[in-house]
Amino acid sequence: MDSDELFDDEVDEVADEESAGENNFVDTDDTSDEDMDMKGDEYSEGSQPIRDDSAYVFSLHKGSVFCCHLQPMTGKLAVTGAQDDVAYVWETHSGEVILHCKDHKDSVICAEFSHDGSYVATGDMSGVLIVWRVATKCPVFQTHVGDLTWLRWHHGANVLLVGTVLGDVYMWRIPGGDYKLLAGNWKKTECGLILPDGKRAAIGYGDGSIKIYDMKTTSRLHDIRQGQAHTGTISAMECHPDNNLLITGSVDGHAVLLKTQTGKIVSVLDCKGPNPEAESSNASVEAVGFCQDSSFSLAATGNLDGVLCIWDISRVTVRHTLKQDSGITKLLWIKNSPHFYTAGLDGTVRLYDARSGTLQNELFGHSHCILDISLSADCSTLLTSSDDSTARIFSVKAPDR
DSSP: OOTHHHHOTTOOOOOOOOOOOOBOEEOTTSOOOOOOOOOSOSOOOBOOOSOOOOSEEEOOOSSOEEEEEEOTTTSOEEEEEETTSOEEEEETTTOBEEEEEOOOSSOEEEEEEOTTSSEEEEEETTOEEEEEETTTTEEEEEEEOSSEEEEEEOSSSSEEEEEETTSOEEEEETTTOOEEEEOOOSSOEEEEEEOTTSSEEEEEETTSOEEEEETTTOOEEEEEOTTTSOSSOEEEEEEOTTSSEEEEEETTSEEEEEETTTOOEEEEEEOOOSOTTSTTOOOOEEEEEEOSOTTOOEEEEEETTOEEEEEETTTTEEEEEEEOSSOEEEEEEOTTSSEEEEEETTSOEEEEETTTTEEEEEEOOOSBOEEEEEEOTTSOEEEEEETTSOEEEEEOOOOOO
16 A cells, blocks of 8 residues: 555545664673663563573663653564663674664553564654654654554554654644644543554543544544443554454453444453452453454453453354463464463563463463563564563464364
8 A cells, every 4th residue: 555545635545555782782691680670661660480482582772661662564663662762673693783773762662563574663752753764764754743642553554653742643644744644532542453454543542432433534534432332441452354343442351342334332341350349359451452363253351350251253152261470561463363362560471362261372481461462473572661661572372273
């Protein structure tokens, strides 16, 4: 898809279709026993792991590593952003830093490669947004958007969506810098995504509302207001590969299924645990996702209490309810598989089979909460970032069906 198709008003239809660094890896066979302190994350769990399953540890950051992403095409490059106001692009096989993104003013909370890996965008809490051309290691676009909350690249064009505390969502064409504005309602936007058709965007807001926009015209197609679906901040959302069903998670302890074509709410799913009234309970749904294998009509939700629900979306019923030993921060389905990973407050990655609801594997290494997770296109490399100031590479094998 050409980015002109989203910016050229004459198009009626959108096609469907700097410095080299030192080696900053830690040999995991000779790790230090020194404890790492929590770096200001909202979560409090963490302990020394029973073993380290990671292949490599990237340890250059000083502070919580808030975000990570693998280059989509090859998985040979990783980008990480952290509390130390910097982002790094580094080689996953050697740890060599190929780009030191040091022009930020605050914690780097967003970092992501474009769909073909030719660009990487980094954004900090103060609103500084920088886009770098990976091949030249030079910035091609830089701006300030106020307080930035999230960013997402288009999956088929060099178009970047960026959300803000004021609720506005900017849509930039890279590297030209042309932009459109999806005007907000002065309510903080916490998450957003571009639907599989490449034409529409779904945005979640701090008041529990959800909006779906036409990206070309910037018109609002559907507006699900506060209280209609959620009563609290939208914390996560994903779209089904068929383009027609959206799932959202919220701090209110619920997930919602809604039709993207009509905005109609299909169901409100209760994701709370068996003791939601307990004083220590935190049922905030932080992770949602659909099975990426069309043979299975499944979705999963995870909350900070560690409650993991696997849903049969064709019947809109819960298929399995599981309780992890630790809260869930992220959830990632494996392509063409009924398996998915969860990232935990305890620093552990877990692999589940959604069909049976069974735990298949655990990956240890982090000593504190995992904040982000990314999987390579061939499903052989898993990247995690953590409150323990490190990012880790795990060599994984796609599970048998």
